Amino acid sequence: MKNVGFVGLGTMGKPMAEHLLANGFRVTVFNRTKARAEELVSRGASVASTPAEAASDADVVITMVSDDAAIGEVYDGTEGLLAKARPGTTIIDCSTISADLARKLGERLTKASIRFLDAPVTGSKQAAESGTLVFMVGGDAAVIEEHRDVFEAMGNKIIHMGPHGSGAATKLAHNTMVAIHNVALAEAMAIAAAAGVDPKSFLEVVTAGAAYSKAAEIKGPKLLAGDWSVQFGLALMLKDLKLATGFADRLGVPTPMMSAAKSLFQTAQQSGLGTLDLSAVAQVYEQWINRTFHADQNNK
Amino acid sequence: MKNVGFVGLGTMGKPMAEHLLANGFRVTVFNRTKARAEELVSRGASVASTPAEAASDADVVITMVSDDAAIGEVYDGTEGLLAKARPGTTIIDCSTISADLARKLGERLTKASIRFLDAPVTGSKQAAESGTLVFMVGGDAAVIEEHRDVFEAMGNKIIHMGPHGSGAATKLAHNTMVAIHNVALAEAMAIAAAAGVDPKSFLEVVTAGAAYSKAAEIKGPKLLAGDWSVQFGLALMLKDLKLATGFADRLGVPTPMMSAAKSLFQTAQQSGLGTLDLSAVAQVYEQWINRTFHADQNNK
Amino acid sequence: MKNVGFVGLGTMGKPMAEHLLANGFRVTVFNRTKARAEELVSRGASVASTPAEAASDADVVITMVSDDAAIGEVYDGTEGLLAKARPGTTIIDCSTISADLARKLGERLTKASIRFLDAPVTGSKQAAESGTLVFMVGGDAAVIEEHRDVFEAMGNKIIHMGPHGSGAATKLAHNTMVAIHNVALAEAMAIAAAAGVDPKSFLEVVTAGAAYSKAAEIKGPKLLAGDWSVQFGLALMLKDLKLATGFADRLGVPTPMMSAAKSLFQTAQQSGLGTLDLSAVAQVYEQWINRTFHADQNNK
Amino acid sequence: MKNVGFVGLGTMGKPMAEHLLANGFRVTVFNRTKARAEELVSRGASVASTPAEAASDADVVITMVSDDAAIGEVYDGTEGLLAKARPGTTIIDCSTISADLARKLGERLTKASIRFLDAPVTGSKQAAESGTLVFMVGGDAAVIEEHRDVFEAMGNKIIHMGPHGSGAATKLAHNTMVAIHNVALAEAMAIAAAAGVDPKSFLEVVTAGAAYSKAAEIKGPKLLAGDWSVQFGLALMLKDLKLATGFADRLGVPTPMMSAAKSLFQTAQQSGLGTLDLSAVAQVYEQWINRTFHADQNNK
Numbered sequence A, B, C, D: 001m002k003n004v005g006f007v008g009l010g011t012m013g014k015p016m017a018e019h020l021l022a023n024g025f026r027v028t029v030f031n032r033t034k035a036r037a038e039e040l041v042s043r044g045a046s047v048a049s050t051p052a053e054a055a056s057d058a059d060v061v062i063t064m065v066s067d068d069a070a071i072g073e074v075y076d077g078t079e080g081l082l083a084k085a086r087p088g089t090t091i092i093d094c095s096t097i098s099a100d101l102a103r104k105l106g107e108r109l110t111k112a113s114i115r116f117l118d119a120p121v122t123g124s125k126q127a128a129e130s131g132t133l134v135f136m137v138g139g140d141a142a143v144i145e146e147h148r149d150v151f152e153a154m155g156n157k158i159i160h161m162g163p164h165g166s167g168a169a170t171k172l173a174h175n176t177m178v179a180i181h182n183v184a185l186a187e188a189m190a191i192a193a194a195a196g197v198d199p200k201s202f203l204e205v206v207t208a209g210a211a212y213s214k215a216a217e218i219k220g221p222k223l224l225a226g227d228w229s230v231q232f233g234l235a236l237m238l239k240d241l242k243l244a245t246g247f248a249d250r251l252g253v254p255t256p257m258m259s260a261a262k263s264l265f266q267t268a269q270q271s272g273l274g275t276l277d278l279s280a281v282a283q284v285y286e287q288w289i290n291r292t293f294h295a296d297q298n299n300k
Helices: A013-022 A034-038 A051-055 A068-075 A099-111 A125-130 A141-146 A148-154 A166-194 A199-208 A214-225 A234-251 A256-270 A278-289 B013-022 B034-038 B051-056 B068-075 B099-111 B125-130 B141-146 B148-154 B166-194 B199-208 B214-225 B234-251 B256-270 B278-289 C013-022 C034-038 C051-055 C068-075 C099-111 C125-130 C141-146 C148-154 C166-194 C199-208 C214-225 C234-251 C256-270 C278-289 D013-022 D034-038 D051-055 D068-075 D099-111 D125-130 D141-146 D148-154 D166-194 D199-208 D214-225 D234-251 D256-270 D278-289
Strands: A003-007 A026-030 A060-063 A090-093 A115-118 A133-138 A155-162 B003-007 B026-030 B060-063 B090-093 B115-118 B133-138 B155-162 C003-007 C026-030 C060-063 C090-093 C115-118 C133-138 C155-162 D003-007 D026-030 D060-063 D090-093 D115-118 D133-138 D155-162
Touching: A003 A013, A003 A051, A013 A026, A013 A060, A013 A125, A013 A148, A026 A051, A060 A068, A068 A099, A090 A099, A099 A115, A099 A166, A099 A234, A115 A141, A115 A166, A125 A133, A133 A148, A133 A166, A133 B199, A141 A148, A141 A155, A148 A155, A155 A166, A155 B199, A166 A199, A166 A214, A166 A234, A166 A256, A166 A278, A166 B166, A166 B199, A166 B234, A166 B256, A199 A214, A199 B133, A199 B155, A199 B166, A214 A278, A234 A256, A234 A278, A234 B166, A234 D234, A256 A278, A256 B166, A256 B256, A256 C278, A256 D256, A278 C256, B003 B013, B003 B051, B013 B026, B013 B060, B013 B125, B013 B148, B026 B051, B060 B068, B068 B099, B090 B099, B099 B115, B099 B166, B115 B141, B115 B166, B125 B133, B133 B148, B133 B166, B141 B148, B141 B155, B148 B155, B155 B166, B166 B199, B166 B214, B166 B234, B166 B256, B166 B278, B199 B214, B214 B278, B234 B256, B234 B278, B234 C234, B256 B278, B256 C256, B256 D278, B278 D256, C003 C013, C003 C051, C013 C026, C013 C060, C013 C125, C013 C148, C026 C051, C060 C068, C068 C099, C090 C099, C099 C115, C099 C166, C099 C234, C115 C141, C115 C166, C125 C133, C133 C148, C133 C166, C133 D199, C141 C148, C141 C155, C148 C155, C155 C166, C155 D199, C166 C199, C166 C214, C166 C234, C166 C256, C166 C278, C166 D166, C166 D199, C166 D234, C166 D256, C199 C214, C199 D133, C199 D155, C199 D166, C214 C278, C234 C256, C234 C278, C234 D166, C256 C278, C256 D166, C256 D256, D003 D013, D003 D051, D013 D026, D013 D125, D013 D148, D026 D051, D060 D068, D068 D099, D090 D099, D099 D115, D099 D166, D115 D141, D115 D166, D125 D133, D133 D148, D133 D166, D141 D148, D141 D155, D148 D155, D155 D166, D166 D199, D166 D214, D166 D234, D166 D256, D166 D278, D199 D214, D214 D278, D234 D256, D234 D278, D256 D278
Parallel strands: A003 A026, A003 A060, A060 A090, A090 A115, A133 A155, B003 B026, B003 B060, B060 B090, B090 B115, B133 B155, C003 C026, C003 C060, C060 C090, C090 C115, C133 C155, D003 D026, D003 D060, D060 D090, D090 D115, D133 D155
Antiparallel strands: A115 A133, B115 B133, C115 C133, D115 D133
């Protein structure tokens, strides 16, 4: 079986590494907080002290870190994984990073005879735990095929998007849709509620037909319950929308819908909702119409 | 079995009437073009010469016409259904009309001891033919229950939204979401395509996960095929967005997302796309990025 | 000198009538609250008991009322001015009404051999008092010339816009610009203030150069003082933006800027700012950046 | 008199240097294309071969270059002005650069005992030639006072905005207003024109009253003439709007108006209008309403 280095054992990374172990891969893990890495020893993982060590004997290295800055920390420097990764190794980054960084990493690693794939995922903690992530992958199709076994251990859909950077670009465009769907639900529910329609019945109509969105199915019940517990944080989505705006601006694509959504998420952030679930953008509309979508409040 | 009068045998109305006949109701139909009404005689329908005649012996009258103006034509005047509808009759309007008209009709008919439900549907011609429409109904819950058999003959979901006008209000808010979902798909696909991502792969990601919408599932393949054949016309959706804008303005609900979408549909209309499917709003983005989402063109 | 009937002695109408009297016209005035009309007797006005009476002996009738509904009240019915206006009379409406109503009035009065001009004004109470109003006039150029003396008694600029309804259309488009200029100032000041720039200095730059607008000159000092006393009410501007939206929607003009401005004014209205000056839309931005443009507050 | 180094003799820089010479300052100029520098010798200027040389004996160094990247080129390296500028020298940057760079330059130079002012200007080539520029200055008020004579040689208004970076921040917010005013004019004129109002008369109303903006006064006649000759290029304004968006995003200010304007300028750019004057954004509206504001075309 392949030797896999795994760097970054956060909410998503840890269950991903567990699935690799469960599927028989030899996995060497690195995490900044070492204790979290050691939790995987009983499942068969080796623990590395540096990213470099995790990469030194690996056929494949997977990185799952927080952002562009963290990539620099684990790839570069004397302890970085590039210090020890051998020519021929494949590095798969599953983090959500900027498309520019992914493209540049691809070019740089190719020159060093290291294969690179930018492979961010769609799916939450639950999908990581159940091994049903969707990978959107930028890079060489042959490299993807060579490591299909690695991807399939962690997810159930591996989609080739195009050259280096395409995976990251897809993730930004994808998240833009999620953001817009959330505000679309809130705005439509506000119109309906202001007209005297019961929010619960409105959601029932939405999920039954042509207006259905995954966002409505997942977040709609949260709006009805006034439950803002975090699945995907509002501040994080706002950060993605700002990244996507800069990205679209460089590409020269007019984005009236994303811009309108971004202003609403920014408004929510300014109202102190940043630490809540992204669906809390609906509270902006609740304030506007001076009532909530929450059942108890509606009975007032 | 109940006697049902059915007024308006268009694309939606005719299969709805056929389901009533198939379920054993005695149905008297009226249509402006009489030939279309006579096509139902072989299935057991009686043909009326006026709306009034269709209503004269009915327990329930269903109207399915094009807009507010058409309601006036079939309800009022010496040949209108109100000229002959008996006290105690239930009139169910399934047209997409303004919430104000629905509310006023409800008040007026109640005074005349006629029961009224505004019950627009979500679902296309296919749903009408397969009897799987979703009804969003405004009016008295008890009246809905009394005629559940009638609704269930034509649809598989009957949702009570609130008082008179709530059905029509729901339809407007619902269609707003459909419009926004369509432009969200187009905008995200434009960002992805401009970044070099294959549109087909992008759609695969969208429909696989958190960015899924019914609009993406139904219209996405049309974008990839450059197939603008009409399922729901662009000009019609623009009309609904204008109605919804006026409605939200009267309610005092800020609608930044709907407004942005309306400007895009209006732009599409001004470019001569009004007679195409509403998904053709994507062509506005195609022009902006100077390429199409259509596979053949992409290969250029 | 011409006999002038004058209907509607509100904030604007009364000083306009006074200027006609001061310029030697014989003026017969009507106002719903008769006491206000009688205040003009000492200046030489005759007082009519009905609009009809004000029109009965007039060469020119001027109407200055609040909205479309008020037009119906003073023009129609047995006491309405059309009941007594003679063929050949010229009726000049200076109210802000919908372009559709102005166009229809023009057609209807022309058939009755009465000449009609829709002539709304730009300029506040101060301009009415100093006789420096700007008239934007729809109708026949020759009729405007014939009554240039009447216009010049009240204003210093008389601009022919086009056929009946053009005056009203111009007023809506004009007010749209005023609304947008106000939110542009607020948004730019919010960016500057959030960056640590002194609002007073920022306004000095704005009014000194290429970013100058009349709105910035007039409303800027109000923002710096936190003075929301009414020059033009926020709720009134929101009403105009809704009228303008319906108008543009009927014309088929995409209006992304006006729509964005309307959402902001609606947001302000929902926050309880409707009774303040329209410049209070800036408070929406103040809440967003969690500080005011008002000097005392800035020192906190 | 003070010794002044002047780096960057473009459209704006050259007349600014000429005014310094005319006011008796000893000026040493540097320009990448040396021939342009030598044109100033007859007016008394000395010509330097490097920015360093221009700074070596200067009390004040003024830089007027194109963007952030150009700042790096003239400030840094062995030939850069910082290689020779003496402690106590004041460097005044009049370029339009990012607020972040200006703030960082301020911090860095202060540590090197060099005084820094970010002092971008509002006003075009004409204002530079007539010595009537407006300076918006970030930095220490005492330093501004010390060099008031330098500023007054080139402009007629010197406004202190706040600490380092405030000048640059003001410039971005200022240009945002200019952009919005231009699209406001285009949108209002489109509504008016679509309603049959003569564009020339509409502009007359706008410039006569409450809807007046400097943009309308300067650009309005260009719209009526179809004259898109460049005063301030459309692509340049789009670049500024993207900078301002990134800036506002970092500050956390919702910017619905600027975003809507940016989408319109981006649309114009995608239509090939980038090399025209920024007022050509009006052509987007002309295409939408299928007619031009240009008189000849209107007569069709």
